[in-house]
Amino acid sequence: MSTLRVDWTRCDGHGLCARLLPERIALDEWGFPIIAAGELDDGLVRAARRAAQACPALALRVDKS
């Protein structure tokens, strides 16, 4: 099973992740990601990895749990 995690010290609120994975990521009023609770469905893991790779601050990652 996989989980999305944010390194908050790195995140600059670019917001790309919410565009690439709207199923799981919304943005708060300051532009920082709000990750839906719980583990990723298998069908979303690839898209989640793509979102993590696209993060300009390398703040998003997909952890195997």
Place this chain on the structure above:
Amino acid sequence: MTMTDVPRIATDHDRLPPVLAFGAPRILAGAAQDRRVDLAAHRTLHGALVPRSRGWLSSSLAQVRMKGRGGAAFPVSIKLDAMPNARSASVLVNGSESEPASWKDRVIMRQCPHLILDGALTIAQALRTKRITIAVHDAASARSLEQACRERSDASSVTISITGNAFVGGEIRAVINGLNGGRALPGGRRVLPTVDGIDHKATFASNVETFAQIGLLALLGATEYARVGSTNEPGTTLVTMVGDVPFPGVIEVPIGIPIASLLQSPPGDRRAVLIGGYHGTWVDHIDHLVVERDALRIAGAPLNAGVIARISADHCALVEVARVTSLLASESAGQCGPCFFGLPAIARGVQSMVEGAGSEPMSRMVRHLDTVSGRGACAHPDGSVQFVRSAMLTLDAELRQHTEHGTCGRIDGHVLPVVAAA
């Protein structure tokens, strides 16, 4: 998030508060507001320090169920068991007491430094290392510890390190990052010091009071140590009592003592009490609460670093909450967006509650509390949210008065200390 500078609290106001004990003092034996226990007095009170093996220490810590005194209340025996036996390992005493209302660690460092050294040396010997670092951010505590190291012959390998004093800078991972030459801020990944500590080697890190308690355990043995306190958590602990309390100051209490007896509260007393300091919890029924870490955590009001405060019925509590929330907002290290933007928004929300803003700003603030919760690298945002959220629930009657009249009619007593950012 990348930010430039870290706000600092000026904490070197050098007057210690009164120092007291409920029952016989142990940690604070021989100490008073103006009396430091030097090595001769320390040995007269506690006897000689005998070396304790790692096995003895581990089983004794487990037997007395000792919990860390910095706030997280982690079982000390488990922390010890996680350490390798290695000369490269370090022992780190965290004396960077960074919460403005708390004084207990500085009281121990300034008045009873030898118990801390006894505890640190006991752990170091058990781990077969000589590397001991004490991180302090106030000059008076550093002087006392340096003097204590000079007074004895077994402390030549102890390093005393002056660290930054921002609120989150006292967090153990922030202290370690600072000692390793980085910025004194918590890291983004939660890595335990027992894995990656000083010089990126395994480090047994704990709070000043924890080391004093370990020293006491080594001196007394587990049976004698456990003669006071509760079954679930033997021993004593130090609390800092603030505001409208019978004994303001740093008090050593037997664990298990009812909070109502510390506060001399009659049964059914509904005055609001803050338990656990500025990352703590406001409660208005304390009859069932005792000073015991597990019990308070289960009751939803963890003891954290031991600050207990009460605002007098003549004073406005909401304005105190607003001022402390502003401090918490200004003490965001600025690393994590939700904390950096969210806490100031929450602080503005609390201030508008004081001014009687009504339901719309209230619901916005509740939304901000939800937004910030659980989204940061350290405990600062969650602790701050707990402080504000519990205040809004507990002070609801006063909140209504402010909403209806723009004031509760009580004066601002400036009870909870907030040292201005330097």
